[in-house]
Amino acid sequence: MPSPFVTPSVYLLGFTEVNDTELIRYLEDTGNQAFIQQYRHALELGLSPAECLVSFYAKLCYASLSPGKNDNIDKTRDIPANLAACLAHGHGSVFGHVNFNFVITNCSRVFTHELVRHHVGTEYSQTSGRYVRTDKLKVVWDPILAPIKHDIELTLEYLEMKYRMACEDMKLNDPKQSFDYKKKVTSALRRMFLPNGVANEIGFSMNVRAARHMIQMRTSAHAEWEIRYVFAQIYEILSKKYPHMFSDAKVRTVDDLPEVYGMRTTPYELAQPKGE
Numbered sequence: 161m162p163s164p165f166v167t168p169s170v171y172l173l174g175f176t177e178v179n180d181t182e183l184i185r186y187l188e189d190t191g192n193q194a195f196i197q198q199y200r201h202a203l204e205l206g207l208s209p210a211e212c213l214v215s216f217y218a219k220l221c222y223a224s225l226s227p228g229k230n231d232n233i234d235k236t237r238d239i240p241a242n243l244a245a246c247l248a249h250g251h252g253s254v255f256g257h258v259n260f261n262f263v264i265t266n267c268s269r270v271f272t273h274e275l276v277r278h279h280v281g282t283e284y285s286q287t288s289g290r291y292v293r294t295d296k297l298k299v300v301w302d303p304i305l306a307p308i309k310h311d312i313e314l315t316l317e318y319l320e321m322k323y324r325m326a327c328e329d330m331k332l333n334d335p336k337q338s339f340d341y342k343k344k345v346t347s348a349l350r351r352m353f354l355p356n357g358v359a360n361e362i363g364f365s366m367n368v369r370a371a372r373h374m375i376q377m378r379t380s381a382h383a384e385w386e387i388r389y390v391f392a393q394i395y396e397i398l399s400k401k402y403p404h405m406f407s408d409a410k411v412r413t414v415d416d417l418p419e420v421y422g423m424r425t426t427p428y429e430l431a432q433p434k435g436e
Contacts, residue, residue: 164316165301166266166359168386170393172401173363174261178209183216187225194226194236195219202239210258211404214368215239218246218254240404247408250424255368255405256281260398263363264390268300269356271386274378281370287360290347293332294323299357302385323353368405371398372423375406380421381414388417395420 187195195216202212216225219242223230237245246254264271269289276284297320305312330345331337366374371394377383378391395418399406410422 164298164313164320166298167301168267168271168390168393169265170390170397171263171265172260172397173263174259174365175401176210176213176258176260178213180209190225192225192229198239205240207239207404208402211243211402212239214246214254214258214405215242217257218242218251221254243404244407247405247424250427252369252372252425252427255372256370258368258405259365260367260371261363261365262394263361265361266298266300266359267362267390268386269358269360270384271300271390272360272362273356274384274387275362275364275390278366278370278374281367283365284362285364286362289350289354289360291343292360293327293342293346294350294354294358296320297323297354298359299355300359300386302357304385319353319355323349326353368402369425372406373425375409375420376423376425379417379419381419385417388419391420392418 183199184196187193199212199216202215203209219225219236222233224233224236227233227236236242272284272286276286297316299316326349327333330349332342332345375391375395375398378387379395380388383391395406395409395411399409406423408423409420411418411420413419
């Protein structure tokens, strides 16, 4: 019997890009040509258009796209310095304008139930256990269970056999059965036979602000193994593609997985209660 055990994989399918033509048209129409040179210079330095877009929105807030637009400001920062200042001060709102689109395969329902608890700056599209029948029972493997791996393999083999028998007994392979019937039975069978660890897929999108928060929360040593494993991949992908938006991150290894910490996500420190 082929191994029933799988581990999740992460794929970055899409990300925010910049319409250079419209950006330049706006800058010319508003007398902010100085930012055009900043933008081109930042791209030459290796920054992504998305990172420059974050800086654009930050400078828009303070009328600092060009010198002389805000009498309260003596000088303006270039794009890399502006991004660094936003990170240092925890100004997360400007990072909410850039989005990433992921798909995660071979992940468990345990993982997806934890993932969808993050509902700010995110969207989800998951394999439907109501519409999609399981033809081969695969589960996400947690290495902590290595001492009882053989027992689990036998259990999964038995469950798969019983699941297939149930599909036959319920006549799910009969072409005369309606789709509505198959949907209802498929949904009911998963309750009886499929463990929470069964592999499925989920597509989700999040913005940079959400990503910075979620990466720190879900690579934490206190998080569940699978979600740490997934967000370690997410951090590796994003930090390589957008290093300036994660330049304040610190990384240490805990239980053979990276723990990402040190990124400021709020502009204000929590006030210490009086008397403490």
